[in-house]
Amino acid sequence: MHGAQLLLLVVGSIAVTAVARRRDLPAPLLLVVVGLAISFLPGADDYQLDPHILLGVVLPPLLYSASLDSSYLNFKAVAGPIVQLGVVLVVITAFLIGLAAHLLMPSLPWEVALLLGAVVAPPDAVAAVAIGRKLGLPRSAMTVLTGESLVNDASALTLYKVALAGVAGASTGLFSQLSTFVVAVVVGIAVGLVIGVVAHFARTHLDDTVLESVLGLVVPFACYLIAEEFEGSGVLAVVAAGLYLGHNSPKAGFATRLQEQSVWTTVDVLLESLVFGLIGLELPFVLRGVSGLDPWLTALALLAAVIVIRIVFVFSRHVILRLLRRPRPSWRVVAIVSWTGMRGVVTLAAAAGIPDWTPGWAYLQLVAFVITVGTLLLQGISLPWLIRGLGVHEEKDTAQEAQARKVAAKAAKAMLSELVPADIPVEQRKMFSQRMHAMMQARDRIIEQDPSQEGAITRVRREMLARQREVLVAERSAGRLDDEVMRKVMRELDLEEAMLTGTWRSRL
Incomplete structure (x- = not known):
């Protein structure tokens, strides 16, 4: 040919x-x-x-x-x-x-x-x-x-x-x-x-x-x-x-x-x-x-x-x-x-x-x-x-996906709690952690108002994503999470990090 x-x-x-x-x-x-x-x-x-x-x-x-x-x-x-x-x-x-x-x-x-x-x-x-x-x-x-x-x-x-x-x-x-x-x-x-x-x-x-x-x-x-x-x-x-x-x-x-x-x-x-x-x-x-x-x-x-x-x-x-x-x-x-x-x-x-x-x-x-x-x-x-x-159909993984996202969200909140100084009283620690979580959710609005905060907020969010991935892998290794479900949820985290950094596209 x-x-x-x-x-x-x-x-x-x-x-x-x-x-x-x-x-x-x-x-x-x-x-x-x-x-x-x-x-x-x-x-x-x-x-x-x-x-x-x-x-x-x-x-x-x-x-x-x-x-x-x-x-x-x-x-x-x-x-x-x-x-x-x-x-x-x-x-x-x-x-x-x-x-x-x-x-x-x-x-x-x-x-x-x-x-x-x-x-x-x-x-x-x-x-x-x-x-x-x-x-x-x-x-x-x-x-x-x-x-x-x-x-x-x-x-x-x-x-x-x-x-x-x-x-x-x-x-x-x-x-x-x-x-x-x-x-x-x-x-x-x-x-x-x-x-x-x-x-x-x-x-x-x-x-x-x-x-x-x-x-x-x-x-x-x-x-x-x-x-x-x-x-x-x-x-x-x-x-x-x-x-x-x-x-x-x-x-x-x-x-x-x-x-x-x-x-x-x-x-x-x-x-x-x-x-x-x-x-x-x-x-x-x-x-x-x-x-x-x-x-x-x-x-x-x-x-x-x-x-x-x-x-x-x-x-x-x-x-x-x-x-x-x-x-x-x-x-x-x-x-x-x-x-x-x-x-x-x-x-x-x-x-x-x-x-x-x-x-x-x-x-x-x-x-x-x-x-x-x-x-x-x-x-x-x-x-x-x-x-x-x-009439053969795929088993739906909605319950397992929901559990995977719940575990990942819990890991993210736990990581935020670790950033709170240890000498702060319990009630104040809880309130501080909630505020940090809200800050992560409102990242774009905060950066728009104060661009100098972008680096710090992005760094914390990426650390949260890394912790979430670790938890997902641990759940998979323990047999509580299917491999394909883990990959699906992890891809969502990867796409979020790609949006956060905007750097990986520039390398293509």
Whole structure:
């Protein structure tokens, strides 16, 4: 793809995304549909996705952004379902799809069939999470879907590497394959945590929001490349660093948090628009090596198998939990989670990375494309209807938000009380504290009357905001405040401090 074509693709993808956001439509789905339509136009280029660009350039920032925005504590609370969906289901899907492909096409070697299974095993929850967030899925379901999308790529790509080695004739024993998987997990997480610790130290000592933003942009690529260099999982490295930095973001400066959110929101929109637009444009490349109806029928059969495997697994897990009398979500939430198996960029990138000398190579590309586009359109379009039809709604956090603001306000008043001289009688201390609180509330009017008071009042107010943040973090750590609620209230405090100082914008 030439520079002019790339520019046209970027501009076109952003335009389609803008229409989707204005019309309240799922942007990923609309982008795929538009890409498919363009691919049928006369003169459409025969374009193939570059796996190195997708896995090394596009995937790390998307995973990192999702990790930053995820709650480590919520992630840990539902670690069981996340691992079962992100690891166990991926392995089961890979083997069952491999077996089905081998039975449907006996000429396809078992090693190649297993490779195909690894390619189509990991769901991409970008579209599902976008739809779920817009329609108000329960936070527990959103946490599971997000966590699954952060973990399943690592397990699928590791299995993909093992299967690819088997196709290339470098297959090893089961013990060696398991050790490869374990090393990839351990090294990946270790690299991510080390880089996360270093990045956190740097961003809390730089005192320069521009450099801190630049550092944040470098982190996901550093994690991915370094982990892969040491035979670790680059995906897990990115996720580990993102979760660590996201959990410790309250220790960074308010300007860093505000700018970081703006930067990554922009990056997400740009990369997601580009990727989903490219998915549809790949159709001519897929059609090039396929002839006849049989490959299409086989691909559609495997598409159905991928959907059914997830439904059976998710509902089987629910039944087992019920028999064991363990805590479990409602069957409505289970039904929605079972229908969120849309495939995406990882599946197509992995398929594009298969050497063209592989037996059945054109067939593998077709199956990966049909499953990706089929799940995106079939499940993506019907998911909003399913959510509305089942009447599943997000749990409201109004009570917890009110409690968080109450605790923060109490901490602010307590800090003002500490400024009152200790030798003043109790009643006078109370009256003095109330007057100081009223002074903080009337800050703008007082400064307008006496500008010389601005520095002192602003300094006290910033100290109050710092105390409020400390209390919010303590409440979260004690398990009395949800991570997402804490971040919402803390953002309000950050915006207030930005208005107080007016300095962070000048650094942008």
